[in-house]
Amino acid sequence: MSARPAEPALALLASRVGREEKRLLLELRRRGIPVAQVDTEDLCFDAWADGCPWRFALNREIGYHRAVQAARSLQARGVRVVNSAEATEVCGDKWRSALALERAGLPTPRTVLALSPGAVSGALDAVGYPAVMKPLVGSWGRMVSLVPDARTGQSLAGYVAALPHPQARMVCVQPYLGGGREMRVLVAGGEPVAAMWRRSEDWRGNVALGGTGEYCAPEAEPAKLAVAAAAAVGAGIAGVDLIETADGVHVLEVNHRVEFMGLQAAAADRVDIASRLVDHILREVR
Numbered sequence: 682m683s684a685r686p687a688e689p690a691l692a693l694l695a696s697r698v699g700r701e702e703k704r705l706l707l708e709l710r711r712r713g714i715p716v717a718q719v720d721t722e723d724l725c726f727d728a729w730a731d732g733c734p735w736r737f738a739l740n741r742e743i744g745y746h747r748a749v750q751a752a753r754s755l756q757a758r759g760v761r762v763v764n765s766a767e768a769t770e771v772c773g774d775k776w777r778s779a780l781a782l783e784r785a786g787l788p789t790p791r792t793v794l795a796l797s798p799g800a801v802s803g804a805l806d807a808v809g810y811p812a813v814m815k816p817l818v819g820s821w822g823r824m825v826s827l828v829p830d831a832r833t834g835q836s837l838a839g840y841v842a843a844l845p846h847p848q849a850r851m852v853c854v855q856p857y858l859g860g861g862r863e864m865r866v867l868v869a870g871g872e873p874v875a876a877m878w879r880r881s882e883d884w885r886g887n888v889a890l891g892g893t894g895e896y897c898a899p900e901a902e903p904a905k906l907a908v909a910a911a912a913a914v915g916a917g918i919a920g921v922d923l924i925e926t927a928d929g930v931h932v933l934e935v936n937h938r939v940e941f942m943g944l945q946a947a948a949a950d951r952v953d954i955a956s957r958l959v960d961h962i963l964r965e966v967r
Contacts, residue, residue, distance in 0.1 A: 689715035689734075691966060694751055695741040696722045700942045702741050704955040712959065721747055726754040733758040737966045740764055741938060745773040745818050748938065763965060764937045768915040772937035775815050775853045778914060782932055785913035787906065789932045790855040797850060798842035804854040805834045811857040817848060820936075827857060861925035863933070866899055866907035867941055867954065868919045869961040873899035873907060875954055877947040894947035903930055910935050917965065918958060920944075 691709070693716055695702045709716045717735065721742045738755050740762055742748035752766035764772070771777045779792035793804040805812050805828060812828040814837055819825070828834045841850055866876040877894035899907075907921035910932045920939035923930050941954045948954065 689717045690736040691715065691962070692717040692719045692735040692738045693741060694719050694721050694724075694738055694748075695743070696720055696747070697743050699940070701940055701955075704942070704945075705739070705741075705958060708955045708959045709962075714959075714963070721751050724751060724754075731758065733760050735760055737962070738762045739962055740769065743938065745769070749773070761965060763917040763962070764919075765915060765917075768917070769937045771914045772916060772919070772935050774817055775819075775934065776817055778935060779853065781913045782910060782935075785909065787910055787913060787932050788929060790858055793854045795852050795854060798838045801838035801841065801852060801854070802831070802834060804852075805831065808854050808856045810834075811859075813855045813857050815853045815855070817851055817853065820938075827859075828854075858924050858926050858931060858933075861927075864897070864903055864923040864925075864930075865894070865944060866904060866921045866923065867939055867944060868907050868911040868916075868921055869958055870917060870964065871908055871912065873904035874957045875899070875941075875944055875948050875952045876904065876907075877944050894943050896944075896947040896949070896951060906930055906932060918961065 691714060693702060693706060698718070706716060706718060733755060738760050740748055740752050742751055749766050749769050752762040752764070752769055755762050756766055771781050776792065776794045779789065782789040791808055793807045795801045795804040801814070810828065810830050814826045814828050816824045826837055828837060841852060844850055863879045864876055865879055867874045875896070876899040877896050879894050903923055907923060910921045911919040914935050916935060916937055918939060920936040920941070922933040922936070924933050945954045
């Protein structure tokens with residue numbers, strides 16, 4: 682009877698395999714690195730069981746709560762996970778992220794947490810108008826609202842009050858810092874990999890919402906700030922969003938699951954982002 686082939690030591694976790702995941706898998710296999718493509722929706726964990734076939738997992742799960750629980754469960758079995766459960770929790774929760782950036786002394790917009798719809802007006806009054814209202818958890822600029830005045834704020838608070846999930850009725854409020862250029866910096870292993878200026882006709886600069894990117898070499902100060910922001914939230918791989926204002930560059934947020942194909946399109950042949958990320962992964966595995 683022939684022995685079963687050994688499981689790959691590296692796993693890529695994703696319930697939805699998009700362009701970034703395909704590019705990473707292609708690069709790993711091009712280098713001859715055995716990798717298990719794992720659908721996190723098929724995973725189950727037994728609290729009584731020990732051990733795991735993998736030594737390292739790249740967490741590309743799109744669902745925030747599933748990503749956190751998968752990482753936490755694998756870490757409990759001795760698997761090195763990037764990004765870790767702790768980093769994913771902080772990055773994915775805008776209030777926890779704001780606290781981490783503030784504690785690190787980094788320039789970031791003032792953030793006020795409203796624990797109920799009834800507290801939204803007070804939070805908006807604290808930061809002033811125009812303001813931005815954000816859900817605690819969310820991506821691609823979804824459910825992020827520009828609040829030009831108190832009347833609009835009251836309407837949005839009523840909308841928030843009607844949301845079914847209790848967590849959705851808690852929101853973060855920040856002053857609107859629009860008008861300046863936005864930059865996305867991809868950081869891996871404490872180094873800036875690539876950067877681009879983001880532009881959009883929408884007031885949000887997200888590429889997912891139709892924004893476009895113009896590649897720029899990571900400049901000294903923005904790159905340094907992006908690296909510090911990734912370190913503040915404990916992320917090994919991060920997409921850091923910055924904005925230029927009259928007061929200098931500020932950190933808007935740190936993303937734990939980076940969608941980098943827009944940045945790759947802007948970079949063209951200047952840098953192979955998937956290759957650089959795989960370099961980081963292999964350093965972590967060893």
